[in-house]
Amino acid sequence: MLGKLMKHDFRALSRTLFPLQIGILAGGLLATLLTVLTVRLSNASWAGSNGSTMLKELIMAASTTMSVLIGIAIAASAFVTILLICIHFYRSFLCDEGYLTFTLPVSTSNLLWSKLLTGIFWLLINAVVICVTILIFAVFGTTSAGIANQSVLDLIKQFFTEFLPRAAQYISIPLVIVECVIVGLLAIASQMLELYFAIIVGGQIAKKHRILAAIGMYLLINMGVGIISSVFTSVVAFGEGVWEITLNTAQEVGTFFTSVFGWYGVLFAGLSVLFFLVSRSILKKNLNLQ
């Protein structure tokens, strides 16, 4: 049943999130073109009347403004993606659609898993789209001669041919990649589950202004998470003997960060399990769909 739930959640989210990602890519390409235009115009010598100089400056100003606005919109798209995922969750669980959701012959755990996995999937897609857009902009939008910016390409090449082999002498690159992926996924999961938990609790405590209640709950829960994180990191730091750690060699730095990352993974995993279990318990034992 989880597969079927995910299929339908994916379809529901795709309606809004797929066009959004296409929009980000299109916006990125447009910003790249406009920036290229601005750079080329600024380098070009326009011998002529005052009018043509004014036109050049006008085009440059408009292009720059457009590029900046598109850049802001792309940066905000991550927030919009999270917002749309939360709206889908809210509608499916707490609005009229809840009558459909909660009369399905599926477990509460599966309902939550489906929302979590499809949410994570779309956040990852959004992250990939933003990265690709930035890469396109960096390679093609920052050059004044030719099509691609050779120095950016060289930098990317240098990262793979020089930096990674050098780093591999001190740390295990595959291990770091696996650790980054796992900790990153756990961080996204705990954040998504925290949002879902806030929406569920907001829906429980408020009859009318549920969205406001959910936002209030999120702020409160976030404060609690902040305190838990501080206490956890302090305990771990002292437990690891932080005052004795020396960061003189690259190997020591690598080991230190691998350890810190691992502990953060434990923290995110703990928070995820906590939010999941409490959310499931509320939906299972205290569901009151008005």
Added chain:
Amino acid sequence: MDAILEARALTKRYGATLALNNVDLTLPRGKIIGLLGPNGSGKTTLLKIAAGLLTPTSGVILADNRPIGEQTKSVISFLPERTYLPDWMTVNDCLDYFEDFYSDFDRKRAVEMLTRLAVPANKRMRTLSKGTREKMQLVLVMSRRAKLYLLDEPIGGVDPATRDYILDTIIGNYDSEATILISTHLISDVEKVLDEFLFLKEGIITMHDTTDNIRETQGKSLDELFREVFRC
């Protein structure tokens, strides 16, 4: 024969309001039962608890001999009084959805009913009128081969012709082994199809009997009895 729905000391409170007060109830299989009472008597609350949308404050409720949960939802087909299908879904999407989740969903039957209603398969819910959406929900709910149908005010707020269509759909599509619990305050319209009835007043079941028995022993129609019992 064992009961399809059983409640013992079932109570539901909304803050200070007592919606259901120590309800004891046993509903047999294979009957059409009217859940009758004025507005605010607790009809919707009872149906929503049985459907798994509300948690009772206290008491026990069993459907098909099981506590309300994942398994009971596979044998209960619930029609709420509000439209719950997402407005972006097409008619076909809704059929896919029900087919995916309910093994007892008879798609062929649903398509036949929708064809009679002249609802195009590619129409989105948002483009359908409220009445057509309600009929669409009824078609989905009645196209399941469920053991228990819970219908909350299916004929409330519709014109007499639609009322007839709804009642015909309900009667024409249910399995004789199944039970239909239908809540309404439009007694005269449903009286002819009811085997049994429950009177619910301020969260308490005040009467549970067969319609034939009322006619024979009291010489009254159910509508007359309802007006007498619930006179303001």
